[in-house]
Amino acid sequence: MGMGLPLTLHPPPSRSCPLLAVEQIGQRPLWAQSLELPEPAMQPLPAGAFLEEVAEETPVQPESEPKVLDPEEDLLCIAKTFSYLRESGWYWGSITASEARQHLQKMPEGTFLVRDSTHPSYLFTLSVKTTRGPTNVRIEYADSSFRLDSNCLSRPRILAFPDVVSLVQHYVASCSADTRSDSPDPVPTPALPMPKEDAPSDPALPVPVATAVHLKLVQPFVRRSSARSLQHLCRLVINRLVADVDCLPLPRRMADYLRQYPFQL
16 A cells, blocks of 8 residues: 555455555554544444434324414314304403402302403403402413313313303303202312412512312303393203204294304303
8 A cells, every 4th residue: 555564464455445454553544644533533424324213203203293283273263262252241351350350259159251361371261259259260272172271180180172152151060060969979160270360460468379269150240231132142042942953943044143152151
């Protein structure tokens, strides 16, 4: 190799790796000495290692694709919920937690209303009059479903619903069934934490301790400006008595009106 060594003392270098013979005798070629590269750079990794890593990571990507939400589906779900809430009469819009407390302060236990949440991560809040006074429970939205925001221990037992009115109607029916039940140990309603919206804004006032409160929904608090019409009240009676309005011999226009609000509240 032009370095003054007898060719008979060493076998010829391999064709696939010309540096092998030079490294065996503890010397480096002149052209390699002029490079200031670290030693690992002179030993390239086999190409097969990269191919194996890619083959192992490729199947992971399709598993995460179904978790991507469809914005159009979310938009339709939220729009339908807003439509139902406006028809209900007990949706109070963008009132604050203090205003909701004032409205519910003198109402019987179990009176509730739905309003816009003041927290940027939530859409709606359920304000309820409890034995400890008015309280607020945020309504969580995820994966095109609504559920009550609860602590980590209660979360697996909290049901999800396609809209807010279905959620509220379920808990009203559950509370009504527990009240009529003669069982000595009725199924308790979900224990929900006190929300952060109830914390006083004045730093001089004491902050309430986060304690659990049993949710009891009895009757909605209808807004005066959203007084329900006679047609809507008749629709509620029909929904309470008939499971499927499609079985009724009604004109198409009347049947469509019943389908616009298929609830009992």
